Amino acid sequence: MTRPIIGRVVPERWRTTGATAPGQRTVGEPGTARIAVDLLGGDQAPAVVVDGALRACRADPSLHLTLVGPADAADAVLAALKPGDRRRITTAITPTDTISGAVAAVAQGRADALVSAGDTRATVLAAARELGRWPGIRRPALTAVLPTVAGRVVLLDVGSSVDPDEETLAWHARLGAAYAAVVYQVPAPRVGLLTIGTEPGKGDRLRRALPNLLVDLPLPGGARYAGLVEGGDIVLGRAADVVVTDGFTGNVLLKGLETAYALTRPPSPDKTPPPRAALLLGVSGTVVVCHGAAAGPDLAAGIALAADLHRRASVAAIADLLRYSEVSHD
């Protein structure tokens, strides 16, 4: 049976099935998620990735992993698993460029999603090249979720687009709105623009120009532009469900708040904080990025996020909401 190349599948076809596209060979039972894991991604790789893979496997009996990296790291995972669980592991032995290897596994249909804590720029470029970007997307958006007093806030971009233009941030507003509507079922997401004061005219050149563009921008999922928000609103969560910013500011704020919450406590009423991992939105596939400084539990949370997004066919549903029906390739 011929497998569709996931990057070229039209989003509507993805959405119809949930876990698999029509005609796709299933590897295990329904609900199986096959995640490609970059064993060499992250400052403490491969040790933390081995740890994260093991934690993820033990927590989710329907998880299958494709381990992309050197043989000794893959062997460390296999050796630590019970014999019965080893069949859930596939190895893709490659000593270098494990990011491209993990992306290729998804592009060739051998995995449903990938997780890497490696270089963000390399991951974004490989994903855009091999999986294809959605039409109109110049730069995909790394999309994080943070706990707030009022619940959760979607923050994008957190590291992909560090010198964006206005059009890129307008696209990210659309992507973030669709993410909140699909993944968190927010009825009519409020999309805020992160800046340094809520009076008109505050902010840098980019932020002074954007409100005029955002106020008339059609947004998916019944979303609306909710105006300017400040750094504190990412903690309080009252002003917006989705906050748009450049990847430089978003990354700095995300790492600052995550570090603060790890030391004190998150402000959220949720018992389970959102994973410290981000979804790359705007490419035709499920690509999850963890911090370079990620620990084993963060990698496990990233793998669980990827599996959950795949099982819910979230990326296809987001694409569907944005009414894409084709995929562009570089």
Add this chain to the structure above:
Amino acid sequence: MTRPIIGRVVPERWRTTGATAPGQRTVGEPGTARIAVDLLGGDQAPAVVVDGALRACRADPSLHLTLVGPADAADAVLAALKPGDRRRITTAITPTDTISGAVAAVAQGRADALVSAGDTRATVLAAARELGRWPGIRRPALTAVLPTVAGRVVLLDVGSSVDPDEETLAWHARLGAAYAAVVYQVPAPRVGLLTIGTEPGKGDRLRRALPNLLVDLPLPGGARYAGLVEGGDIVLGRAADVVVTDGFTGNVLLKGLETAYALTRPPSPDKTPPPRAALLLGVSGTVVVCHGAAAGPDLAAGIALAADLHRRASVAAIADLLRYSEVSHD
């Protein structure tokens, strides 16, 4: 007796006296600090400023305030003080442009320092125009101090220079180093550059260009460039004593962390957290800026900071460390 115009006094002369320049008329006893307060600065002005002024007066018997704003707000302060304390209040009744009024009080020697929670841009421009910028300073730096696990970190800029060039950030590195050396007596301050990954080549255009400039930059106070730092380092405080960034990113991060710390707790071992107020470095005078959303205690802390910096002649000492001997005016 002719009073020197403070903005034109060479810094060395400031430093010789502490509270007052040579030949300057003293208003009260030694140790007196005369602070001009912008009654209309801040989202909740004048109520929060009245509250802050009263708190500051009650906490510091040697504090004199020049209240710049409408008569009813000034009267509210006077009415709430004991009769014996009212002599410590001077009023400068002006219905509008209270920022310029407060700056003028300092420029004309009627006050030793000023505090405003009003529009940051307006304060920076008025201070640069009326007090004069130090030589080489294109844009003064709003300099905040944050609690960290390891103590305190100086963060600049937090809102003055939102579209800086490389040269401006290099100047801010010098200013921040001098601030840490003078105000906190840090022996050899480590100056870090805020970015989104510690490997070379990370960050946006500005941040990719800067390390080459910073690595060879002469810094005051025995300071040295300590390399790239990330958002989490502003919480941990281990990598640098001073962190340099653009005013947009700095403001977003500052407001995010301050809001998080207000809800949970600061990560600092200090019992007294640093004030939520910033010093404008690079102008010839002591100018303290509070957030637009500042509450009464924040205004009081800002006034106390201004008084403390004045009494220690900190701004003059910073200028001295930077070996300035003249002042440029637009």
